[in-house]
Amino acid sequence: MRIAMWSGPRNLSTAMMYAFGQRADCVAWDEPFYAAYLAKSGVTHPMQQEILASQPERFDAVIEQIEEPPSRPVQYLKVMAHHMLPGVPLDWAEGFANVHLLRHPARVIASYAVKNDIEITLDDIGFAQAERIHAALPGPIIDSADIRANPEAMLRALCAAIDLPFDPAMLAWPEGPKACDGVWAPHWYDAVHRSTGFARAEGPLPDLPEHLQPLLAEALPIYEALHADRLRD
Numbered sequence: 001m002r003i004a005m006w007s008g009p010r011n012l013s014t015a016m017m018y019a020f021g022q023r024a025d026c027v028a029w030d031e032p033f034y035a036a037y038l039a040k041s042g043v044t045h046p047m048q049q050e051i052l053a054s055q056p057e058r059f060d061a062v063i064e065q066i067e068e069p070p071s072r073p074v075q076y077l078k079v080m081a082h083h084m085l086p087g088v089p090l091d092w093a094e095g096f097a098n099v100h101l102l103r104h105p106a107r108v109i110a111s112y113a114v115k116n117d118i119e120i121t122l123d124d125i126g127f128a129q130a131e132r133i134h135a136a137l138p139g140p141i142i143d144s145a146d147i148r149a150n151p152e153a154m155l156r157a158l159c160a161a162i163d164l165p166f167d168p169a170m171l172a173w174p175e176g177p178k179a180c181d182g183v184w185a186p187h188w189y190d191a192v193h194r195s196t197g198f199a200r201a202e203g204p205l206p207d208l209p210e211h212l213q214p215l216l217a218e219a220l221p222i223y224e225a226l227h228a229d230r231l232r233d
Contacts, residue, residue: 001164002075004093006133007101008082008126010111012144014192015199016101017078019155019170021180026074030182032062037083043124046115046187054183063092074164081129090136097162098139100130102226105219110206115188120215127219134226141230151198153233161231172197 003020007013014030021028035055038045045051056062066077077096084090108125122128134141140161147154151171159166175196177185185193208216 001073001162002070002077002096003162003164004077004079004096004098004137005101006079006081006098006130006137008103008108008130009080009124010108010115011101011103011126012147012198013078013080013101014189015195016147017076017180018173018178018192019198020074020076021178022169022173023074023167024169025072025167026076027070027072028076028078028180029066030078030180031080031083031184032066032077033059033079033083033088034182034184036062037080037085040085045184047184050183059088063089066092080126081133082123082126084129084133090133093137096137097164098133098137099158099162100134100139100141100226101144102130102141102223102230103144104205105216105223106205106208107202109208109212109215109219113212120212122215122218125215125219127222130226131222141226143227143230145202146230146233148198149201150233154231157231157233 005013005016005020007016017028017030020026032055035052035057036059037043038048038051039057040059056065105125105127109120112120112125140158142154142158155170156166173196176193177189181189
């Protein structure tokens, strides 16, 4: 089977990739459209040149790679919703188990601001794209807070929802970089590289500075609408 895990940035998406990557039957693929997104959007990110050199810069070339037969029975794609620019086709994922990963926008914005020194917009954090992609490719919605609160119960519920047997190996992984990591891992993955499993539940929501409050106000209604339909354990 093929799984597309749709996510915004700073959403527990790398930990989820590591969880699925621990399955002996699974091959995991980290953000296959990252270079194509940078090349077409004109956005500049940390490690820009390394990313562009590591992947095809055309969306159609990436889709051709995805459509090749996978090397293991389960193919897991970690896909950033904001990488799918308007006009990029989504029909390649119609036969996938499409899963939509959420995190409260206050946490996303606070974490993203630390890692990327730019003026953050709604397009950067993926909530509007998540809404559009979920409408086009419906599937289970999961919230990172629920996973961190009870990893085994939520992973079991997710596996049941997509008709995939649960594997206890998904609950832990070795510390350090992984073979599935994209070339951008040294900038973005320092915290998850220190982990050996899902972190415990997070504390109170962060207080965002005044200049980020309008962005939170834009993202919050989208998050709340999707969150209301989330998968529960």
